[in-house]
Amino acid sequence: MSSAVENTIFEDPTLNVIHLLNSIAQENPQALSLASGRPDDEHCDPALIDLGLARYRQHIANTGHSLETLLCQYGKTSGIINEIIATHLQMDEEVHVCNPESVVVCMGFQEACTLALLSIFEGSGVLLVPDPVFCGITGIAKLLGIKTVPVPMADFLDPVALRKIIEALESKGEKTRAVYAIPDFSNPTADSLSYHDRKTMLSLAHEKNFFILEDTAYRYFRYEGEDIASMKAIDSSRVFLLGSFAKSIFPGLRMGYVVAPEGTGVMPFGPRLCKAKSLITVNTPALCQAVVAGLLLENHYSLKGLNQPRALSYAKKRNHMLECLERAFPLGADARRAVNWNQPAGGFFINVQLPFVFGYCEMRECAEQFKVIVFPTTLFSLTNEAAGQVRLSFSNATTSQITQAIDSFRRYVEFRLQ
Numbered sequence: 185m186s187s188a189v190e191n192t193i194f195e196d197p198t199l200n201v202i203h204l205l206n207s208i209a210q211e212n213p214q215a216l217s218l219a220s221g222r223p224d225d226e227h228c229d230p231a232l233i234d235l236g237l238a239r240y241r242q243h244i245a246n247t248g249h250s251l252e253t254l255l256c257q258y259g260k261t262s263g264i265i266n267e268i269i270a271t272h273l274q275m276d277e278e279v280h281v282c283n284p285e286s287v288v289v290c291m292g293f294q295e296a297c298t299l300a301l302l303s304i305f306e307g308s309g310v311l312l313v314p315d316p317v318f319c320g321i322t323g324i325a326k327l328l329g330i331k332t333v334p335v336p337m338a339d340f341l342d343p344v345a346l347r348k349i350i351e352a353l354e355s356k357g358e359k360t361r362a363v364y365a366i367p368d369f370s371n372p373t374a375d376s377l378s379y380h381d382r383k384t385m386l387s388l389a390h391e392k393n394f395f396i397l398e399d400t401a402y403r404y405f406r407y408e409g410e411d412i413a414s415m416k417a418i419d420s421s422r423v424f425l426l427g428s429f430a431k432s433i434f435p436g437l438r439m440g441y442v443v444a445p446e447g448t449g450v451m452p453f454g455p456r457l458c459k460a461k462s463l464i465t466v467n468t469p470a471l472c473q474a475v476v477a478g479l480l481l482e483n484h485y486s487l488k489g490l491n492q493p494r495a496l497s498y499a500k501k502r503n504h505m506l507e508c509l510e511r512a513f514p515l516g517a518d519a520r521r522a523v524n525w526n527q528p529a530g531g532f533f534i535n536v537q538l539p540f541v542f543g544y545c546e547m548r549e550c551a552e553q554f555k556v557i558v559f560p561t562t563l564f565s566l567t568n569e570a571a572g573q574v575r576l577s578f579s580n581a582t583t584s585q586i587t588q589a590i591d592s593f594r595r596y597v598e599f600r601l602q
């Protein structure tokens with residue numbers, strides 16, 4: 185019998201990126217890492233678990249429910265804290281949830297997007313994603329057998345170009361059923377959609393009858409400028425809101441949610457989401473739900489207070505990384521730089537453009553020889569987009585680590601340009 189590796193979807197590189205992000209630092213313990221978009225370890229405070237749980241117990245004591253049943257038994261598929269999440273969305277986002285059963289509490293964004301995709305796609309249809317894009321969506325779409333069409337980021341941010349792509353697919357008989365978007369500070373490139381572009385994309389969704397999967401993972405991490413309304417707040421009827429508490433509380437809880445589209449004449453997706461969930465994880469661990477609910481109650485249903493000190497600390501790190509980049513790659517005599525980068529108003533990442541290709545092998549070379557791990561943006565691409573780009577994450581490094589890491593990265597770039 186042949187021992188050759190079979191050519192299955194499990195060999196697809198898209199499915200390896202999350203693992204790679206989590207393992208590359210362990211494989212190179214001697215190197216500083218700017219690879220993973222983890223929240224700062226300092227914000228992952230176990231005391232929040234006790235605080236949240238105690239506050240939730242107090243809350244339940246006033247309701248007549250049995251804590252034993254709520255916390256220790258199999259639970260309601262859609263969750264036990266839906267109303268608390270709905271109130272939080274009203275408070276922080278002005279998103280009005282009409283039916284709390286439109287909220288399904290999930291094990292992180294990852295389960296939320298799995299359920300949304302399962303409830304939208306049955307056999308046919310196309311998912312549009314910006315390219316490059318967070319591998320959590322493209323990986324699960326691949327596993328579910330959903331045809332995914334990458335749209336170069338510049339076209340994705342341009343409503344006219346996006347319409348043309350959708351119409352070109354239509355002319356080949358391919359129906360766009362959903363568009364995935366991270367409107368605030370995307371991963372990996374930290375791009376955002378303007379209010380105008382959010383509205384235009386929503387009008388297109390009505391016209392062409394597709395849904396928007398809105399991922400709000402980085403929404404609470406804006407460092408300058410005014411908040412822009414979420415797409416869900418602008419028009420709930422076309423949007424599956426995919427929320428995560430990974431960055432805004434901590435990822436170990438594995439807590440997130442999906443809010444189905446709502447509005448007059450809109451098909452209720454809640455029952456579909458629950459049916460899929462009942463067969464995947466049965467229900468989200470009640471203990472984790474209790475911690476999140478308790479923390480929301482403790483903070484008057486708002487994540488803004490909890491995240492303000494975090495955002496301040498991330499803003500300092502972003503500023504520091506920008507200063508280090510300025511020093512490392514100064515303007516040349518022709519007032520140009522060999523290396524360029526964006527200046528995002530929020531999120532966890534800065535995206536750097538190098539004058540040479542930077543992929544998997546270059547990442548290893550840089551880690552092994554220059555002791556710094558930076559992640560090739562192209563590994564988030566389904567095409568050859570972003571071949572010379574690097575995603576730098578400042579979220580889980582101290583300022584002195586950032587100084588040292590950017591200096592090592594500079595030495596790597598100089599070595600490559602010799």
Ligand SMILES: Cc1ncc(COP(=O)(O)O)c(C=O)c1O
Pocket residue numbers: 221291292293294295318320366370371399401427428429430435438439440
């Ligand atoms: C774009 C994006 N969405 C969502 C998440 C969070 O996912 P989860 O809640 O499954 O940890 C991340 C984490 O890296 C992310 O980058």
